[in-house]
Amino acid sequence: MFTGIIAAKGKVSERLQQQHDLRLRIHTGALDLADVSVGDSIAVNGVCLTSVALTGDGFWADVSGETESRTTLGALHTGDPVNLEKALIPSTRLGGHLVSGHVDGIGTVTGREAAGESVRFRIRVPRPLARYIAEKGSVCVDGISLTINAVHGDGFEVNIVPHTLQVTTLGTLQAGARVNIEVDIIARYLERLLLGDAAADAKDSGITAEFLAEHGFLK
Numbered sequence: 001m002f003t004g005i006i007a008a009k010g011k012v013s014e015r016l017q018q019q020h021d022l023r024l025r026i027h028t029g030a031l032d033l034a035d036v037s038v039g040d041s042i043a044v045n046g047v048c049l050t051s052v053a054l055t056g057d058g059f060w061a062d063v064s065g066e067t068e069s070r071t072t073l074g075a076l077h078t079g080d081p082v083n084l085e086k087a088l089i090p091s092t093r094l095g096g097h098l099v100s101g102h103v104d105g106i107g108t109v110t111g112r113e114a115a116g117e118s119v120r121f122r123i124r125v126p127r128p129l130a131r132y133i134a135e136k137g138s139v140c141v142d143g144i145s146l147t148i149n150a151v152h153g154d155g156f157e158v159n160i161v162p163h164t165l166q167v168t169t170l171g172t173l174q175a176g177a178r179v180n181i182e183v184d185i186i187a188r189y190l191e192r193l194l195l196g197d198a199a200a201d202a203k204d205s206g207i208t209a210e211f212l213a214e215h216g217f218l219k
Helices: 065-070 127-132 162-167 185-194 196-200 209-214
Strands: 008-017 022-027 041-044 047-054 058-063 081-086 105-115 118-124 138-141 144-147 150-152 155-160 178-183
Touching: 022 041, 041 058, 118 162, 127 178, 127 185, 138 155, 144 155, 178 185, 185 196
Parallel strands: none
Antiparallel strands: 008 022, 008 081, 022 058, 041 047, 041 081, 047 058, 105 118, 105 178, 118 155, 138 144, 138 178, 150 155
């Protein structure tokens, strides 16, 4: 588990395309690896990866074909910057929200505009994820825990303060960029819980506006 509070910016220092998957060498920059061992989890742009070898200034990780198909990691090139966070421990301050590192899909930045000293981004998510996005709720974008300021259909807006722009990859994002999206884990479990015993038989989520109205969640 992670918090979505980025600890350091690193970069891809080597990329090895294998027959069915990908191996990445990540230079971790200012991230302290003193307490990291082979087998530990590190989030790279919000994707939970397992360190398979430590290199002193970074680590190697394998990216499966499944992960390549569901995230932006397959599109990374040598030199590309990445957001890094080590897995949380019981003493970690939970400054963001609970993040699993299991990306739900790829979103697209549809707009960027200055908002005083901050920057306001508009991001569109895959249609099946839109129901998990709520105003003032939490979302993880490329591993960064963000508060949703507004929701418009399958899109949402986030306001990014100067500090976050400086210490993460958000500062370089422009319209058209693709980003990893992980919705709030509580929203995913709540949807399943609302199905009750019917969850064992459901082929899909089964949560519709009619379902919510019937059970008193909508008026």
